[in-house]
Amino acid sequence: MREPRQQDGRVTIHDVARAAGVSRQTVSNAVNNPERVRPDTLERVRSAIDDLGYHPSSSAQSLRNQRSGAIGLELHTLGSHNATTAPVLTELSIGAARHGCHVVPFGSASGTPMIEGYRAMWAGRLVDAFLVSETHHGDPRPPWLEERDIPFASFGRVWDDPTFTRWVDVDGAAGTRAAVEHCLAQGYRTIAFLGWPEGSVVGDDRQAGWAEACAAAGVSPGPVVRAEQDLDAAYASAVPLVASLSPGDAVVCASDVLALGVHQAAVRAGLEPGRDLGIVGFDGSETAAMHHITSAAQPYDAVAEEALLLVRSAMRGEDPPATGSLLRPTLRTDRSTSPTT
């Protein structure tokens, strides 16, 4: 341990304030409510804390303040989960410091039942609130949390409770509309759709955007083909689809994995993605970037920021917003929609 500069024992908050050239209250804020302090001041105070070896009092109040912003986030080991949860978790962890809180991930090896992890984290007082992700019809978590007055917000609409508004979600239809408009602007003619099996709310939303944009542009929609969220399944569905299309057509897909299946089918058929066939995915994943596939990218940084605002507001007991937040994806263009590739 570095020697504190004070000879007479404990470094105090006054020493830090003097060294950083700020008030005692500013030091206290820097420790307990960093979001209230200007970034340059915060950095100066933190450097002084570090240089002097200052440790804030470990009284109940200070511990309570410093650790009262713990937000639980469930993780599990399903493969497809990582593609969206890892970037959201990264952005949440980066954003949390600005909001004076921190994220505590938890999970169970089994994955089911989903309530168990929430129960254990709450009973052990390890978190003060939750952020729920991957909501679905019949999801037991929102009612369980509401019944116990546990503060939470959701990444994904709470489908069974339209009165719940503390959610942020990505506008799937807006993403596929932008994909179709981009394909038509690039000169592709018929725009087909490769989606998930019917009945998934997210998938149906993305298909609706494709159909709307085709109608709005006055072009006949191309064929619709479906596959599960799996590369082999996507490839199997894409082979006959690609064979049925003409050079200069395009395929808008409900996900990047589906788009990669189209990409593989095109390459194996001797077609060059972009030049011979337009391909657009959805999610903005590393997989799409690696294969130069244009994709409707989920705005993970904006999603994380909105989720943090919502959960912090819930923790303060404030009224929920009038409506949920639907954020537009950003189309990340790449070679797969460049006809001159």
Added chain:
Amino acid sequence: MREPRQQDGRVTIHDVARAAGVSRQTVSNAVNNPERVRPDTLERVRSAIDDLGYHPSSSAQSLRNQRSGAIGLELHTLGSHNATTAPVLTELSIGAARHGCHVVPFGSASGTPMIEGYRAMWAGRLVDAFLVSETHHGDPRPPWLEERDIPFASFGRVWDDPTFTRWVDVDGAAGTRAAVEHCLAQGYRTIAFLGWPEGSVVGDDRQAGWAEACAAAGVSPGPVVRAEQDLDAAYASAVPLVASLSPGDAVVCASDVLALGVHQAAVRAGLEPGRDLGIVGFDGSETAAMHHITSAAQPYDAVAEEALLLVRSAMRGEDPPATGSLLRPTLRTDRSTSPTT
């Protein structure tokens, strides 16, 4: 909020003990030291806590106990980072409950300097220890943490300090040795190597395992080609490599991304991975699984368990182990090394 079953106000620890049929001390342990309680008892106590709406005292001591096992883990937004950090973080989050601790991820949008996030998390008393990952030569973090007596363990050897033994790492040479042995057993003849540019400790280790296994089997090592950790670069290096090989040869790669480059080059050359060319990657990523590429899989669950043991031991002030822990990858076989595909 659910109505507590007691009419006379606050639910006490005695009520929980009675409902769960355990002693008061067991309830206290279930809340403060869950790792000391048998899983079935823990579940019974937690159910009682939940049913009764019991909340433990929020005194300083109890808060301190319940939140004193916070382990900081740095995340950042580099793409390749997610492939290994996301599964480790998931396994850590699942394992933490067994060890009576929890993981607090943090990060900064810039990514550099790497010390900043550690300083802020420690000064704000948000964590009690750190788990460092992606160590490298000249890494400023281990000396910074050691100088301050901050407990930490490392996923990855601490290259600049051979006396530091609180690390767990994956045995790269063992992974590529297993890859070569598997290829030879499957009947592939010449085994080439696609590695990263020379001088990376991890890459050189993986190459050494390939060379050792070829020598041990008495076969001449095939050509060595190099590329950066990027699909385009891997593909560009793989095209001439694949052209120089004969049907029935194989390529062992330093990573799954490099292996995917070989896979693409093979497909575009009209070769069927597995039948015409053996391909082995390293990491056991989703990418490899999706493309049915055999891969030396990092044992993320064992890595997380060992890392938790090491960091908990450091937090208790125990002596470090005599040596670090080098864990063997598991070869996950798939179509890319099946000659009958």
